[in-house]
Amino acid sequence: MNNKTSLNAIDHAVTQARNAYLSFKRWNVRQRAALMHQVADEIEALGPELITTARAETHLPEARLTGEKARTVFQWRSYADALALVLDARIDTADSMRTPPKPDLRKTSQGLGVVAVFGASNFPFAFSTAGGDTASAIAAGCAVIAKTHPGHPETSAIMAAAITEGIRKAGGPEGLFAAVASEGPEGGQYLVVHPAVKAVAFTGSFSGGKALSDLAAKRPEPIPVFAEMGSVNPVFLLPGMLENAAADVAKQYAASLTLGVGQFCTNPGLLFAPDHPSLPAFLEALRAEISGIPAAPMLHGGIAVAYHRNKTAILAHEDVSVLAEVVEQLPDSHGNPVVATTTARAFAANPGLSHEVFGPFGLVITYKHAEELLSIIQQLDGQLTATLLAKPEELEAAQALVDVLTEKCGRLLLNGFPTGVEVCYAMQHGGPFPATTDSRFTSVGPDAIKRFLRPVSYQNWPDELLPDELKNANPLGVWRTVNGILNNAAVSV
Amino acid sequence: MNNKTSLNAIDHAVTQARNAYLSFKRWNVRQRAALMHQVADEIEALGPELITTARAETHLPEARLTGEKARTVFQWRSYADALALVLDARIDTADSMRTPPKPDLRKTSQGLGVVAVFGASNFPFAFSTAGGDTASAIAAGCAVIAKTHPGHPETSAIMAAAITEGIRKAGGPEGLFAAVASEGPEGGQYLVVHPAVKAVAFTGSFSGGKALSDLAAKRPEPIPVFAEMGSVNPVFLLPGMLENAAADVAKQYAASLTLGVGQFCTNPGLLFAPDHPSLPAFLEALRAEISGIPAAPMLHGGIAVAYHRNKTAILAHEDVSVLAEVVEQLPDSHGNPVVATTTARAFAANPGLSHEVFGPFGLVITYKHAEELLSIIQQLDGQLTATLLAKPEELEAAQALVDVLTEKCGRLLLNGFPTGVEVCYAMQHGGPFPATTDSRFTSVGPDAIKRFLRPVSYQNWPDELLPDELKNANPLGVWRTVNGILNNAAVSV
Numbered sequence: 004m005n006n007k008t009s010l011n012a013i014d015h016a017v018t019q020a021r022n023a024y025l026s027f028k029r030w031n032v033r034q035r036a037a038l039m040h041q042v043a044d045e046i047e048a049l050g051p052e053l054i055t056t057a058r059a060e061t062h063l064p065e066a067r068l069t070g071e072k073a074r075t076v077f078q079w080r081s082y083a084d085a086l087a088l089v090l091d092a093r094i095d096t097a098d099s100m101r102t103p104p105k106p107d108l109r110k111t112s113q114g115l116g117v118v119a120v121f122g123a124s125n126f127p128f129a130f131s132t133a134g135g136d137t138a139s140a141i142a143a144g145c146a147v148i149a150k151t152h153p154g155h156p157e158t159s160a161i162m163a164a165a166i167t168e169g170i171r172k173a174g175g176p177e178g179l180f181a182a183v184a185s186e187g188p189e190g191g192q193y194l195v196v197h198p199a200v201k202a203v204a205f206t207g208s209f210s211g212g213k214a215l216s217d218l219a220a221k222r223p224e225p226i227p228v229f230a231e232m233g234s235v236n237p238v239f240l241l242p243g244m245l246e247n248a249a250a251d252v253a254k255q256y257a258a259s260l261t262l263g264v265g266q267f268c269t270n271p272g273l274l275f276a277p278d279h280p281s282l283p284a285f286l287e288a289l290r291a292e293i294s295g296i297p298a299a300p301m302l303h304g305g306i307a308v309a310y311h312r313n314k315t316a317i318l319a320h321e322d323v324s325v326l327a328e329v330v331e332q333l334p335d336s337h338g339n340p341v342v343a344t345t346t347a348r349a350f351a352a353n354p355g356l357s358h359e360v361f362g363p364f365g366l367v368i369t370y371k372h373a374e375e376l377l378s379i380i381q382q383l384d385g386q387l388t389a390t391l392l393a394k395p396e397e398l399e400a401a402q403a404l405v406d407v408l409t410e411k412c413g414r415l416l417l418n419g420f421p422t423g424v425e426v427c428y429a430m431q432h433g434g435p436f437p438a439t440t441d442s443r444f445t446s447v448g449p450d451a452i453k454r455f456l457r458p459v460s461y462q463n464w465p466d467e468l469l470p471d472e473l474k475n476a477n478p479l480g481v482w483r484t485v486n487g488i489l490n491n492a493a494v495s496v
Numbered sequence: 497m498n499n500k501t502s503l504n505a506i507d508h509a510v511t512q513a514r515n516a517y518l519s520f521k522r523w524n525v526r527q528r529a530a531l532m533h534q535v536a537d538e539i540e541a542l543g544p545e546l547i548t549t550a551r552a553e554t555h556l557p558e559a560r561l562t563g564e565k566a567r568t569v570f571q572w573r574s575y576a577d578a579l580a581l582v583l584d585a586r587i588d589t590a591d592s593m594r595t596p597p598k599p600d601l602r603k604t605s606q607g608l609g610v611v612a613v614f615g616a617s618n619f620p621f622a623f624s625t626a627g628g629d630t631a632s633a634i635a636a637g638c639a640v641i642a643k644t645h646p647g648h649p650e651t652s653a654i655m656a657a658a659i660t661e662g663i664r665k666a667g668g669p670e671g672l673f674a675a676v677a678s679e680g681p682e683g684g685q686y687l688v689v690h691p692a693v694k695a696v697a698f699t700g701s702f703s704g705g706k707a708l709s710d711l712a713a714k715r716p717e718p719i720p721v722f723a724e725m726g727s728v729n730p731v732f733l734l735p736g737m738l739e740n741a742a743a744d745v746a747k748q749y750a751a752s753l754t755l756g757v758g759q760f761c762t763n764p765g766l767l768f769a770p771d772h773p774s775l776p777a778f779l780e781a782l783r784a785e786i787s788g789i790p791a792a793p794m795l796h797g798g799i800a801v802a803y804h805r806n807k808t809a810i811l812a813h814e815d816v817s818v819l820a821e822v823v824e825q826l827p828d829s830h831g832n833p834v835v836a837t838t839t840a841r842a843f844a845a846n847p848g849l850s851h852e853v854f855g856p857f858g859l860v861i862t863y864k865h866a867e868e869l870l871s872i873i874q875q876l877d878g879q880l881t882a883t884l885l886a887k888p889e890e891l892e893a894a895q896a897l898v899d900v901l902t903e904k905c906g907r908l909l910l911n912g913f914p915t916g917v918e919v920c921y922a923m924q925h926g927g928p929f930p931a932t933t934d935s936r937f938t939s940v941g942p943d944a945i946k947r948f949l950r951p952v953s954y955q956n957w958p959d960e961l962l963p964d965e966l967k968n969a970n971p972l973g974v975w976r977t978v979n980g981i982l983n984n985a986a987v988s989v
Contacts (some may be wrong), residue, residue, distance in 0.1 A: 093921040108922035160776050220713040224929045395958055408635050414953040428586040431599035431953035436717045442950040457935040460907040460924035465888055484921050489975050
C-alpha cells in the first residue's frame with residue numbers, strides 16, 4: 004500500500020473493478036445496503052491500531068480521530084439506508100385507450116461504472132480511502148478505485164483492508180474496491196483518463212481539482228468530475244449582533260477558526276465586521292481569544308510550509324495589519340493562529356486577499372455600511388458556506404444580502420459557524436465554482452450518492468425482469484412516483 | 497427576430513435576464529407554476545398562423561405540427577405541476593440534546609441563473625424556442641436566452657412573443673425570457689462564454705454540441721452543458737421474434753424508420769437481425785414496405801444535402817448492399833427511404849458504419865449467433881435508446897445482452913419502437929456519451945428541470961424567512977424528506 008502502485012497494476016485494478024461493477028449491478032438496493040453495513044461493521048471493529056497509526060501519520064488528536072471514525076461508519080450506514088430514496092424511481096403505467104397508446108415506462112437509477120476517488124489529507128477516515136466518496140459510489144452500485152493520499156498511507160491500508168473484508172464477507176464481487184498509491188501525479192492522471200473509469204470524486208486543493216477536471220473534459224469520452232476544492236467561507240457580522248454579543252462572537256469565531264489547526268474546507272477564513280462603536284471591543288476580545296490558543300502540529304510538512312507562505316503573503320500587504328499572532332518557539336511543522344485586519348476598500352482592490360489560507364488564519368474586513376458590504380459580496384467567488392451573525396430583527400432588512408449570498412454558496416448559516424458539517428439529508432456540501440466543479444451536487448449526506456447515478460428507463464418491460472424497485476408488487480417497499488403521485492405501495496395494472 | 501442579433505444586443509439581453517432571474521428567485525414554486533400555465537395558455541391560444549408559418553419553414557405536415565403544439569403546451573403544464581416533486585426538499589430538525597448539538601438543516605433547490613438554450617431544427621415547437629429546455633429552465637427558476645434555430649426564424653418569433661406575453665400577464669420580470677438570432681456560430685459562442693450565463697442546453701448534432709461543451713469547459717468558471725447529440729438507436733431482433741412475426745416487425749420498423757422523414761434523434765438507424773431461415777422473408781417484407789413509402793421534403797436544404805452525402809458514404813462501402821431504395825424524380829430537398837444490409841463482421845471492422853445518418857436510412861446488420869451480437873454491442877457508442885424485439889421466453893436467456901445494453905443507453909424498449917418519446921416522469925431521454933454530454937440527466941419529462949437546479953441548505957434559519965417549501969407549516973403542501981421520512985405534512989418542532 005505505501006509503495007507506489009505501477010501503472011500496470013492500476014490498469015489491472017481498473018479492469019477487475021469494471022468486471023466487479025457489471026456483476027454488482029445485478030444486486031438490488033437491499034443487497035447493496037447489506038454489503039455497506041458489513042463494511043461499516045468492519046470499520047467499526049478496527050482496533051486501537053487504526054487511531055494510533057492515523058495519529059502518527061496526521062498529528063490529529065485522538066478524540067478527533069475517534070469521532071471521525073464514528074462519522075465514517077455513520078456515512079456507510081446512513082447512505083445504505085437512504086438508497087431507496089435517492090433512486091428516484093418513477094413509474095408511468097400504460098394507457099392503451101389513448102391515441103396513440105401510451106406505453107408503460109419505468110425509470111430507476113444505476114451506477115455510472117468505475118469511480119476514481121481521490122482522498123483528502125485532512126480527514127484520513129471520513130474524506131479519504133473509506134470516506135464519503137467511496138461510500139456514496141458503492142451505494143450507487145459503482146466500483147471504486149481509491150487513489151490513497153500520500154499523507155497517510157498506513158491508515159489507508161488499514162481502511163482498504165476493512166472495506167475489502169466487508170465486501171468479501173457480504174459476498175461482493177472481488178475487485179469491487181481497490182486502493183492504489185502513487186507518489187507523483189502520474190498514477191492519478193492515468194486513472195482519470197482510463198477508458199473504463201466513468202466518474203471522478205476529489206477533495207483537496209483548487210489546483211489539484213481543476214487539473215483533474217480539465218483532464219477529464221479532454222478525454223475522447225468526457226466524464227463527470229466532482230471536485231470539492233475548498234473555500235474561504237465568509238462570515239458576515241451585522242451591527243446589532245456586534246453591539247449585543249461582541250465577546251461571545253469573538254470567542255466562538257476564534258474557536259471555529261482554530262479548530263483542528265484550521266485544517267477544514269469549511270474554515271471561516273474571512274470575517275466582515277461593521278465599522279461601529281463596538282468594533283474595537285470585538286477586536287480586542289478576538290485578539291485575547293486568539294492569543295490564548297497554542298500553535299499545534301499541522302497534518303504534514305507540506306501543509307505547514309504552504310500555510311506560512313500564504314499567510315506571510317497576505318500579511319505583507321500594506322493595507323493588512325496583524326491583530327493577533329501566537330508566536331512561540333516551535334518547529335516549522337506547527338501552525339500558529341493568526342488574525343489580521345483590513346478594510347473593505349483594500350479587500351475589494353486586492354483579489355489576493357480573498358485567497359484561501361489553509362490553516363488557522365483569519366482576516367477581519369471592516370466595512371462602512373450595508374451597501375459597501377453588498378458590493379463586496381458580489382465580487383466574492385463561489386463558496387461552500389456563508390454565515391450571517393445577526394439579530395433576528397436585522398435579518399429581514401438584510402434580504403438583499405441573503406439573496407446575493409445564496410448565489411455564492413451552497414450552505415447558509417445563521418448565528419453558528421460552518422466548521423461542523425452534519426451528515427444528513429439536508430446537508431449541502433458543495434457550492435458554485437471554484438468551491439466545487441458542479442454546484443448541482445453535494446459530497447456530504449445521502450444525496451452525495453446522486454453524483455454517481457444515471458437514470459435508465461424500461462419501456463414495456465416484463466414485470467419479472469424489471470429491477471426490483473420497479474416491479475408492480477414493490478417487493479423492496481421503496482418510494483416511487485407512480486403516475487405523478489409519490490407512494491410506497493404496490494402498483495395494480 | 498429573423499435578423500441577426502448583434503453581440504451588443506445579446507449582452508444586453510443577458511444582463512436583463514440576470515436581473516430578471518434575481519427577481520424571479522423570490523417567487524415560490526406555486527407562483528412559478530402559475531406563470532408557466534400562463535405561458536402555456538398563450539401558446540395554446542396561438543392561431544393557425546403558427547402552423548402555417550411552421551409548415552412553410554420546416555415542410556413538416558400539418559397533423560404533425562398540430563400534435564407537436566399540443567405536446568409543447570403539455571410540457572409547460574406538466575413541468576409546472578411537477579415542481580414540488582423535483583425540488584427534493586429535505587428537512588433535518590435540530591437536536592439540542594445531542595453532543596455536539598445537532599443544528600436545524602433544511603435544503604431546497606434553486607435555479608442556476610441564466611440558461612442559454614439552443615433549439616433544434618427538427619422540432620420547431622417542442623425542442624426549440626418554446627420547447628422543453630426553455631420550459632424546464634423557467635420551471636427551475638432560471639431566466640432563458642433562446643438562440644433560435646435559423647431553420648425556422650418566423651416560427652420562433654411567434655413562440656417568443658407568446659412566452660413574453662405569458663410572462664407579462666403573470667407579472668413576471670421583464671427580460672426573464674429573450675430570443676436572439678445569429679446566422680453564424682459567433683452569437684451562440686458569445687452566449688456560452690458570457691460570465692452571466694450559468695448553464696447551456698442544446699439539441700442537435702454531435703459536432704455542434706461537442707463544440708459548445710468544450711467551449712463551456714474552458715471558461716474561467718466552467719458551466720454545465722446538457723447537449724443531446726443524437727444517436728443511431730440500435731434495434732436487436734432475436735430469432736424467436738423473427739420466426740414468429742417477420743412481416744409485422746418489417747412493417748413497424750419501416751414505419752418508425754421513415755416517420756417524419758426519419759428526422760428524429762430516436763430514429764432506429766440500425767437493426768441487428770439473426771442469420772436464420774426466416775431472415776430472407778423478413779428482408780423481403782422490409783424491402784416491400786420501404787418501397788411503398790414515398791420520399792418527402794426534409795426540414796431544410798442543408799439537412800437533405802447531409803442526408804444524401806452520409807447515406808452515399810455508407811452505401812459506397814464494399815460490404816454494404818442496398819436492400820430497398822425509393823428512387824423517384826424528386827428535388828434534392830427530399831429524403832428518400834433507403835435500407836441497406838451488411839454483416840456483423842463488416843460492421844465490427846468499420847466504425848464508420850455506426851455513424852448516424854439523419855434521415856430515413858436504415859442499416860440491417862446480420863449476426864450469426866448471440867456471442868457475436870454481444871461482442872458487437874460492447875463496441876457500440878452510447879445511445880439514447882436500445883430496443884429488443886423478442887418473445888418473452890427469449891428474454892430471460894438474453895440477460896447478458898440486457899446488462900450490456902443498459903450500459904449503452906438511457907431507455908431500453910421491448911417490442912416497440914423508439915421514435916415516440918413520451919413526456920412523463922419515467923422518461924429518460926439522455927444516454928451515455930456521445931448521445932449526450934451528461935448521462936445523469938434527461939431532456940424530456942419533468943426530471944429535465946433538475947439540469948438547472950442546485951441545492952442550497954439553510955442552517956438554523958428562522959422559519960418565516962425560509963423558502964416556503966421549507967417552512968414548518970408546509971404552506972405549499974410539497975413532499976419533503978423530514979428526518980429521513982418522505983411526507984407532505986407540516987413539521988412540528
